[in-house]
Amino acid sequence: MKKISLTLLLVMASLGANAQFGKLLKKGNVDAGEKLIKAATLSDDDMAALSLQSVIWMDENNPIAEAGDPYGDRLTKLVSDFENEDGLALNFKVYLVTDVNAFATPDGSVRVMAGLMDLMTDDEILSVIGHEIGHVKLGHSKERYKTAYKISAAKDLASANTNAGQVLADNEIGGFVENVLNAQFSQTNESESDKYGFEFMVRNDLNYHGMEGAFQKLADLSADGGKGSLTSSHPGSAKRSERAKEWADKEDAKNN
Numbered sequence: 057m058k059k060i061s062l063t064l065l066l067v068m069a070s071l072g073a074n075a076q077f078g079k080l081l082k083k084g085n086v087d088a089g090e091k092l093i094k095a096a097t098l099s100d101d102d103m104a105a106l107s108l109q110s111v112i113w114m115d116e117n118n119p120i121a122e123a124g125d126p127y128g129d130r131l132t133k134l135v136s137d138f139e140n141e142d143g144l145a146l147n148f149k150v151y152l153v154t155d156v157n158a159f160a161t162p163d164g165s166v167r168v169m170a171g172l173m174d175l176m177t178d179d180e181i182l183s184v185i186g187h188e189i190g191h192v193k194l195g196h197s198k199e200r201y202k203t204a205y206k207i208s209a210a211k212d213l214a215s216a217n218t219n220a221g222q223v224l225a226d227n228e229i230g231g232f233v234e235n236v237l238n239a240q241f242s243q244t245n246e247s248e249s250d251k252y253g254f255e256f257m258v259r260n261d262l263n264y265h266g267m268e269g270a271f272q273k274l275a276d277l278s279a280d281g282g283k284g285s286l287t288s289s290h291p292g293s294a295k296r297s298e299r300a301k302e303w304a305d306k307e308d309a310k311n312n
Contacts, residue, residue, distance in 0.1 A: 103198055107161045135182075157169045178264045
C-alpha cells in the first residue's frame with residue numbers, strides 16, 4: 057500500500073466532510089487526493105506552468121496586435137529596453153479590445169489593452185506597466201493564482217491526468233482564468249504596487265509624473281472618483297493620483 061504523508065493525512069481529516077473527497081478516499085485514490093490538496097502547496101515550477109497555461113489561453117482567446125499594427129508597434133517601441141525586470145524575463149503583447157486595463161502574470165507576460173493605450177500617453181502606459189509588474193515581483197499575482205486554483209479544485213476542476221508540463225487539463229483552463237480575473241487584489245496590494253511602479257519609473261529614468269497622470273485619467277472616467285476605473289480591483293484612482301504627485305514632488309525636490 058502506498059505510504060501517505062502526515063501532511064496528506066491532516067488535510068484528509070480537515071476535508072473529510074467533503075463528499076467528493078470522501079469518494080476518492082473510498083476508492084483508495086491517493087494520487088487524486090494529493091491532486092486536490094495541491095492548491096495549498098503549489099511550487100514555483102507549478103506556478104510558472106500554471107501562469108504560462110493561462111497566458112496561452114488568453115492569447116488564443118483575444119485579438120492580438122501583430123507586427124505592423126499601430127498598437128503593437130507603439131508598445132514594442134515603448135518596452136524595447138525592458139527585456140527583464142529584476143531577474144524576471146518579460147514579454148509584451150497588446151490585446152485589441154476596448155477595456156482600459158493591463159495585467160502581468162507570474163511567468164513575466166505583460167498584456168496591455170488597446171483601450172488603455174487610447175487613453176494614455178507613453179509615460180502613463182509605462183507607469184501602469186510598472187505597477188502591474190509590481191504585483192508579480194511582490195508576490196501578489198502568485199497569491200491570486202493560488203486562490204484561483206483553490207477555487208478550481210473546490211469545483212472539482214483539478215485533474216489527475218494532465219499532459220506533461222501542465223497543472224490543469226486543457227478543458228479546465230478557461231474556468232481557471234475566469235477565477236483569476238475575478239480574484240481582486242487588496243488595497244494594500246494596490247498601494248504596494250503603486251510604489252513599486254513609481255520606483256520602476258525612477259529607476260529607469262522615465263518620466264515618473266506619468267503615474268500621477270495615469271491615475272487622474274482613470275479617476276476622470278468615473279463619476280465616483282475613480283473607484284470603478286481599471287477594473288474594480290483598482291479602487292480610489294483620484295487619491296492614488298494625489299499620492300503619486302506627492303512622490304513625484306519629493307523626487308523633484310531631491311533632484312534639484
